[in-house]
Amino acid sequence: MSRKLPMFKAISEAIAQEMERDENVFVMGEDIGAYGGIFGATQGLLEKFGPERVRDTPISESAFIGAALGAATKGLRPIVELMFVDFFGVAMDQIYNHIAKAHYMSGGQIRMPVVIMTAMGGGYCDAAQHSQCLYGLFAHVPGLKIVIPSNSYDAKGLMISAIRDDDPVMYFFHKMLMGLEWMPSPEEAAVEVPEEPYTVPIGEAKVVREGDDVTITTVARMVYEALWAAKELEKEGISAEIIDLRTLVPLDKETILQSVKKTCRLLVVDEDYRSYGMSGEIIATVVENIGNELKSPPMRIAYPDIPIPYSRVLEKHVLPDKEKIVNAVKAMVQ
Amino acid sequence: MGVDNIPKETLLEMFKTMHKIRTYEEALGEVYYEGKTPNFDISAGPIPGELHLSSGQESAAVGVCIHLRPDDAVVGTHRAHHFAIAKGVDLKKMTAEIFGKATGLSGGKGGHMHLFDASVNFSCSGIVGASFPQAVGVGLAAKMKGEDYVAVAIGGEGATNQGTFHEALNMAAIWKLPVIFVIEDNGWAVSVPKDKSTAVADNSERAKAYGIPGVSVDGGDVIAVYKAAKEAVERARRGEGPTLIEIRVYRLRGHFEGDPQLYRPKEDLELATAKDPLPKFERLLMEKRVATEEELNRIKEENEKEVRDAIEFARNSLYPEPEEALKGVFAGGG
Numbered sequence: 001m002s003r004k005l006p007m008f009k010a011i012s013e014a015i016a017q018e019m020e021r022d023e024n025v026f027v028m029g030e031d032i033g034a035y036g037g038i039f040g041a042t043q044g045l046l047e048k049f050g051p052e053r054v055r056d057t058p059i060s061e062s063a064f065i066g067a068a069l070g071a072a073t074k075g076l077r078p079i080v081e082l083m084f085v086d087f088f089g090v091a092m093d094q095i096y097n098h099i100a101k102a103h104y105m106s107g108g109q110i111r112m113p114v115v116i117m118t119a120m121g122g123g124y125c126d127a128a129q130h131s132q133c134l135y136g137l138f139a140h141v142p143g144l145k146i147v148i149p150s151n152s153y154d155a156k157g158l159m160i161s162a163i164r165d166d167d168p169v170m171y172f173f174h175k176m177l178m179g180l181e182w183m184p185s186p187e188e189a190a191v192e193v194p195e196e197p198y199t200v201p202i203g204e205a206k207v208v209r210e211g212d213d214v215t216i217t218t219v220a221r222m223v224y225e226a227l228w229a230a231k232e233l234e235k236e237g238i239s240a241e242i243i244d245l246r247t248l249v250p251l252d253k254e255t256i257l258q259s260v261k262k263t264c265r266l267l268v269v270d271e272d273y274r275s276y277g278m279s280g281e282i283i284a285t286v287v288e289n290i291g292n293e294l295k296s297p298p299m300r301i302a303y304p305d306i307p308i309p310y311s312r313v314l315e316k317h318v319l320p321d322k323e324k325i326v327n328a329v330k331a332m333v334q
Numbered sequence: 335m336g337v338d339n340i341p342k343e344t345l346l347e348m349f350k351t352m353h354k355i356r357t358y359e360e361a362l363g364e365v366y367y368e369g370k371t372p373n374f375d376i377s378a379g380p381i382p383g384e385l386h387l388s389s390g391q392e393s394a395a396v397g398v399c400i401h402l403r404p405d406d407a408v409v410g411t412h413r414a415h416h417f418a419i420a421k422g423v424d425l426k427k428m429t430a431e432i433f434g435k436a437t438g439l440s441g442g443k444g445g446h447m448h449l450f451d452a453s454v455n456f457s458c459s460g461i462v463g464a465s466f467p468q469a470v471g472v473g474l475a476a477k478m479k480g481e482d483y484v485a486v487a488i489g490g491e492g493a494t495n496q497g498t499f500h501e502a503l504n505m506a507a508i509w510k511l512p513v514i515f516v517i518e519d520n521g522w523a524v525s526v527p528k529d530k531s532t533a534v535a536d537n538s539e540r541a542k543a544y545g546i547p548g549v550s551v552d553g554g555d556v557i558a559v560y561k562a563a564k565e566a567v568e569r570a571r572r573g574e575g576p577t578l579i580e581i582r583v584y585r586l587r588g589h590f591e592g593d594p595q596l597y598r599p600k601e602d603l604e605l606a607t608a609k610d611p612l613p614k615f616e617r618l619l620m621e622k623r624v625a626t627e628e629e630l631n632r633i634k635e636e637n638e639k640e641v642r643d644a645i646e647f648a649r650n651s652l653y654p655e656p657e658e659a660l661k662g663v664f665a666g667g668g
Contacts, residue, residue, distance in 0.1 A: 026478065052478060058508065063467045063501035070471020070485065073407070073455070076478065078471075090497070097461050098468070104662050106450035107440030110457070111665045142663050166665035 005193040006179020008040030010152035011117075014159035015042065015079060017197045019049055022077065025163055028055035028064050029081030029117075038083055039119050039178050061091035068114045069099050077163060082118040085134045085172065099168045100143030112168045115159075120148075121174035121221055121271060123319055124183055128307035131315075133220075136270075136277030138170050139248040145202055146248040148172040150223040151189045152179070154246055157200025165202060174220040174271075186224040205252035207259065211241035214329050215259040217282050218269040219245045222320055226269055229325035238333050248278060253285055260286050265332050266298040269320050274302035296332050301325060337622050338557060345624050346633065348400055348556060352392040352612055354637040355416045358425070359387040359587075361641050362415075362432070366591050374592055380433055380649065385446055388416035390586035393611035394518045395420040397551075397559025397581075398486060401567040405483040407472040409465035410458030411518075412447045417488055418458070423451040429644040435651035442654045443662065458488075463496030465489055466515065470502045473511030473576070484512040484570040491580070492523025494537045500544075503578065507544040512570035514563070515578045518553075520585040525597040541578040553583035554609040557618075584609045 005013070019025045026049075027042055033056040036043035046054040057064040061082060068078035082088060088095065095116065102110045122131030139146045145167055149155040155173065162169035177189040208223060209230055216226045223244045230240040241259050245252065260266050266286050270279040279300035286298060301320045309315055336342050362381065369379030376383065388395070391413070399408065399420035410417045418428055423439070431438030432446045439451055447460035455472075459465060469487030476483050493499060494517055506513045517537050521528050534540060541548025547569075551562045559581055566577035584606035588595050595603070619625045 058501070058505060060501035060505055062498045063470060063505045066464065066467020066498065066502070067471030067474055067505065070407070070409070070468040070473070071475040071478075072471070073452070073457070073468075074472055074475035074479070074483075076475050093461055093464060093498075094467060098459060098464060102450075102457075103665055105440060105444040105448045106452065106457070107438075107443050108662050108665070109440070109450050109452040145664070 002192040002194040004190050005152045006185070006190045007149065007152045007155045007173065008043065008178040008180060010156040010193050011041040011159050011173065012043045012045060014156040014197070015163070016045055016048055018160055018163040019045070019053060021197070024075055025077045025079065026053040026055065027079045027081070028057050028068070030057055030059055030083050032056060032081050037081060039173065039175055040180055041081065041117060041173065061087060062094055065091045065116065066094040066098065069094060069102065069112065072112050072114050073110055077113045079115040079117060079163065082116055084130050085118040085120045086129050086132050088134065095144070096141045100141050103167065104143060111166045113166050114168045115162045115171055116168065117171040117173070119175050120172045121176055122308050122315060123176050123221070125310060125312055125315060127310035131308040133272035133303070135172055135248055136272045139278065143168065144249060145169040146172070147202055147246065148219045148248065149246060150177060150220050150244050151191045152193050153191045154200050156193050157198050158202065158246065160197055161199045161202050164199070169202065172220070176221050188224055188227070200246070203247050203250040203252055205243050205245045205247065205255040207241060207255065208244045209240065209242040211239035211263065213239045213263055213333055214265040214267055215241045215243060215256070215263045216267045216269060216325065216329070217243045217245060217256055219248070219278070220271065222269045222271050225320060225322045226325055228322040229329065232322070232326050233329055236330070238329060240329060251285070256282065256286065257289055261290055261293060264293055264295040266294065267325070267328055267332065268298070268300040268302070269325060270300060270302035271320060272303060273305055274300065275305050277302065299328050299332055301328055337618065337624060338561070340557070340560065342624050344400065345619060348396050348560070349615060349619060349630065350633045350637065351396045351420050352556065352615060353634055354640065355392045355395065355419050356389055356612055357637045357641045358419065359389045359415060361645060363387055363587065363591060365645060376592065382434070383445060385591045386413035386589065387587050387591065388413050390606055390610060391518055391520060391553065391583040392416050393553045393556035393559050394516065394581040394583050397556045398514070398516055398563040400560060401563055402486065403483065404454045407455040407469065407483070407485045408488065409469045409485070410456070410488045411462070411465060411490060411493070412458070412460045413490070414449060414458035414488070418449050418451070418456055421456045422454045423449065423456050425640060425644040426647040429648040430651045433648040433651070434653065435648055436654040437647070437651040441658065463489060463493040463498040466498045466502030469513050470506045470511060473506060473513040474509065476512050477509065482571050484514060484567055486514045486516055488516050488518060490523065491517055491519035491521070491528050491537060492526070492531060494540065495531060503541070503544040503546065503576070506576040507546045510573070510575040512573065513576040514566045514570055515576060517578070517580040518583050519580050520583050521602070522585060522589065522598070524589045537580040538578055546576050546578060548578040548580070550580045550582065553581040554611050554614060556611050556615050586610065
């Protein structure tokens, strides 16, 4: 049986099913109990599992993310919510110096089955400290797996995979894909979700639209901007293939390279900052492997290297979107 | 015959461990300079990199760890050899790790500041203040799983001015977790004296802010440390919550090897020697007729042999295969 679910419900359902299956799984973070998570990702869990396993924390990100590490060393499988990825600054040491490195530095003695779930993304005027993506920053640090679902089916399957994984997984959800009543979300993000548990493998990208003239590689909400752009381009006889990466670490290079071998053109659409990030990484990977086969230089549309502005007109000007994608592809193909 | 109702065998075990630590640290302090004289090159010799030795601080480790079981966790600092030895970490594997050898605890991937021995629940970190939240996580696991193991977080007095200290104390207190926060006050945060870094004379006063017991102990007296730690560990095991213990110790060597200690008044070094807990304890054991000089000498000889053997083992061990560097980031390989 399946039914259409918004992403936030798919995530909380995944967590609930894993908590039922494995008593070592528990959740902690700010406002994840009675509130159900600021973006709904833990809705209904407190009622089902009680305050021991659905644990509201003080506003002490270092303490509860560090505690996740300690708990993991004793066989628990913590899920912690970092309310906005923008807040990582106050807890980064526990993430990148400890959780990410414990397995390697201990020579494999210590496993870190920790899920750090966090909200990302802009487009709703929340300005410079509540709209960032920053997945590139975490992907840069060895030892963290990075997953970013774009729809409710992947959201549930990736969450279950993340919980079952013995390595630390950063689970990013884009706030504007969650299907919350109070924040617009593309209706395409709420898809059929099976009631029973299932996994979406970490490290597998998905071709969400097949095409011949250009490969658009992207993630999260930009998947929809790319899909909408592809429809426009089709009217002009340009056929775009779109890859939803779903996982940044480990990166599914095969799927990207296969697609670009076919289309011989690459555009990366990235809501994270432009420099030293995902867009550069994907382009470098393609150029290193099949650079000679490209018909035109690869392009990227990313967030410019500026703090995210507040005013609607300013934010819209810099946020990657359908129009920018259409224009870039046309420039490449012509 | 014992002292203060502490049985003879416990006292001798404590003496043995304290003396072993001192012998070990002083021996490493010699080996460290091999290849580093006449010109000090931190990257040269059999023990490269930084080396923070714990001579003078043995009473803190031994007085605390004597109460611990293998399933209790100790999360240490950059200066952690004494706690590692007192917690029962294998001396040969630990030494091999410090030498960067394949036979080391982590196959040479961790090093002196990152010693991990999962079999006795010991770990440490080179980041000041990182231990506190991690111990809270172990305490949380004990509580959630209904087990009676405890967690000990070690920090220097300098670490009490990190946010993690305050976050972790608060969280352990509100959740009533079995955690013992042990502050080793050696008076110096590298080169900054306590009265220039810390707003209160005794960190134990800070326990009041979190509604938990706080005690200050003279580390020159290992029996005093033993008693304070006993109460704290028993309290934690009974499920009555965390305790903060500050132990005044004296650093007999520099912050790290090669530290000329120009910042340190001569009187402070003299005081350190006068307060040395090891000869004091040795005198006490003889005065109270717990042991004869011959008995103690026999223990010393055993220690000297064990330390020699450990260093020999490390010297004779092979370095890891260079390609090993690329393995072990994730539990699933890669």
